[in-house]
Amino acid sequence: MALALVARLLSGASVRWVGIEPDTCQRVYFANHTSHLDALVVWSALPPRVRSLTRPVAAKDYWEKTRLRRYISTMVFDALLIDRNEIKVHNSPIDLMIKALGDTKSLIVFPEGHRNTGPEMGEFKSGLYYLAKKRPDLELVPVHIDNLNRVLPRGEFLPVPLLSCISFGPPLWLEVKEPKMDFLKRARDAVRNLKER
Amino acid sequence: MRLPQDETLWLVGGVMAVLAVATLVARWLKTRRDSRLNPAALQAFNLRLNAWWLMCSALAATILIGQVATVIMFGLISFWALREFITLTPTRMADHRALFWVFFLFTPLQYVLVGFDEYGLYSVLIPVYAVLFIPARIAIAGDYRRFLERSAKIQAGLMICVYCLSYAPALLYLKIKQPEWEGQNARILFFLVLVVQMGDVLQYLWDRLLGKNVIAPMINRSRTWEGFLGGAVSTALLGTALWWATPFEPWVAAGMALVIFVAGFAGGLTMSAIKRDRGVKDYGTLIEGHGGVLDRLDSICFAAPIFFHVTRYFYT
Numbered sequence: 089m090a091l092a093l094v095a096r097l098l099s100g101a102s103v104r105w106v107g108i109e110p111d112t113c114q115r116v117y118f119a120n121h122t123s124h125l126d127a128l129v130v131w132s133a134l135p136p137r138v139r140s141l142t143r144p145v146a147a148k149d150y151w152e153k154t155r156l157r158r159y160i161s162t163m164v165f166d167a168l169l170i171d172r173n174e175i176k177v178h179n180s181p182i183d184l185m186i187k188a189l190g191d192t193k194s195l196i197v198f199p200e201g202h203r204n205t206g207p208e209m210g211e212f213k214s215g216l217y218y219l220a221k222k223r224p225d226l227e228l229v230p231v232h233i234d235n236l237n238r239v240l241p242r243g244e245f246l247p248v249p250l251l252s253c254i255s256f257g258p259p260l261w262l263e264v265k266e267p268k269m270d271f272l273k274r275a276r277d278a279v280r281n282l283k284e285r
Numbered sequence: 286m287r288l289p290q291d292e293t294l295w296l297v298g299g300v301m302a303v304l305a306v307a308t309l310v311a312r313w314l315k316t317r318r319d320s321r322l323n324p325a326a327l328q329a330f331n332l333r334l335n336a337w338w339l340m341c342s343a344l345a346a347t348i349l350i351g352q353v354a355t356v357i358m359f360g361l362i363s364f365w366a367l368r369e370f371i372t373l374t375p376t377r378m379a380d381h382r383a384l385f386w387v388f389f390l391f392t393p394l395q396y397v398l399v400g401f402d403e404y405g406l407y408s409v410l411i412p413v414y415a416v417l418f419i420p421a422r423i424a425i426a427g428d429y430r431r432f433l434e435r436s437a438k439i440q441a442g443l444m445i446c447v448y449c450l451s452y453a454p455a456l457l458y459l460k461i462k463q464p465e466w467e468g469q470n471a472r473i474l475f476f477l478v479l480v481v482q483m484g485d486v487l488q489y490l491w492d493r494l495l496g497k498n499v500i501a502p503m504i505n506r507s508r509t510w511e512g513f514l515g516g517a518v519s520t521a522l523l524g525t526a527l528w529w530a531t532p533f534e535p536w537v538a539a540g541m542a543l544v545i546f547v548a549g550f551a552g553g554l555t556m557s558a559i560k561r562d563r564g565v566k567d568y569g570t571l572i573e574g575h576g577g578v579l580d581r582l583d584s585i586c587f588a589a590p591i592f593f594h595v596t597r598y599f600y601t
Contacts, residue, residue, distance in 0.1 A: 241378045248384045251372040
């Protein structure tokens with residue numbers, strides 16, 4: 089896919105698989121969120137056969153703003169758009185994600201919920217926990233995105249072609265009776281630890 | 286375009302032959318599994334050989350295609366080197382716009398001006414205009430923290446990776462006094478690259494053979510005064526031996542090789558200092574699988590502009 093190639097060239101992303109191999113089994117990739125390019129770059133870092141089964145979860149307010157964004161998000165990478173302003177109990181994002189996963193698909197999520205501008209990662213929102221609770225069979229794969237925030241920082245539209253690095257780490261699962269905060273902390277640490285490796 | 290003269294073919298062919306012999310020796314050493322040989326050193330040697338093959342064939346191919354191809358190739362290398370440099374240097378959000386212009390305006394423009402042989406413009410574009418533009422643009426962005434440091438980092442990256450390196454293809458446009466040199470400048474560029482690379486190797490060998498007094502232990506523990514002197518003398522001899530391929534008299538060729546060697550040495554040490562400061566061993570290690578372009582270019586970046594100006598002053 090041309091766009092995937094452009095994203096790869098632009099971000100100069102090198103991709104590392106640390107203690108995990110690409111696979112078409114059902115997974116939820118969760119990553120730190122630093123740039124609008126995140127979803128696109130993580131998605132394009134996957135090998136094509138995995139990519140065709142994987143949908144990024146992204147914010148509706150951003151990706152529906154212009155015609156081009158709408159085209160890219162729906163036609164190219166088939167994003168699952170979540171309305172951040174209207175999260176309701178009966179139609180929660182978790183239900184939407186479970187529906188989207190079905191029996192074959194995988195998702196890319198950003199549990200920080202919004203782009204992070206500081207040097208440290210933000211706290212994870214609880215969505216990942218509820219997702220894991222409802223679908224304990226999913227492999228939860230931590231993904232660390234390094235340096236991409238410098239390629240396209242918040243509020244900028246012209247990217248700078250620096251080199252970035254996408255690392256995929258070994259999957260984790262929700263332990264039996266694991267408290268929510270412990271799990272979220274463990275997941276966040278898994279992403280953070282990938283930075284050093 | 287003029288067809289390359291016999292000397293050019295001899296020079297390129299000779300280098301290829303030496304490389305072929307070195308590759309065969311390396312293959313042979315690999316199969317022998319001699320316990321006295323350091324496998325890491327052999328591995329490093331093989332990697333270097335591969336890089337040289339790539340460099341040599343790219344240079345030979347572009348020289349055959351023409352000047353414009355060579356300028357474009359060096360432009361792309363500069364772009365990539367600058368990418369590595371800036372990736373390793375922390376900048377702040379407010380530097381983003383300045384960086385954008387550095388990558389997409391100044392870098393291509395420098396090489397376009399080299400391609401049009403606009404010496405009066407390309408020799409001042411970056412040292413005057415870009416060097417003034419960068420801090421001004423950062424100031425407009427309104428973030429004063431570590432201001433001088435941030436400007437200096439971007440300026441240094443642009444100067445070393447783009448400005449200095451662009452003098453290598455600029456050699457192709459020099460109008461050498463001797464009339465038979467028209468269209469034969471590729472040999473001068475080849476001479477530069479060859480002497481820089483061999484200077485690195487010779488210095489390394491002398492360091493290994495005789496090295497005792499380390500020059501700057503905090504920066505590079507393997508570079509010694511013995512290696513420097515041995516490398517200087519042997520590189521000068523190599524330059525003399527190659528005088529037939531250059532517009533220089535033998536003793537001038539020796540002097541030129543010496544100048545190239547000293548500049549290359551300074552480049553290697555300077556880039557080592559930057560790497561130490563950033564806490565990395567190679568520019569390539571942060572980004573796995575990319576290998577550092579800058580690691581191979583550090584000496585040529587320093588040698589190219591000096592060699593260019595000395596040649597321009599005395600031979601055009």
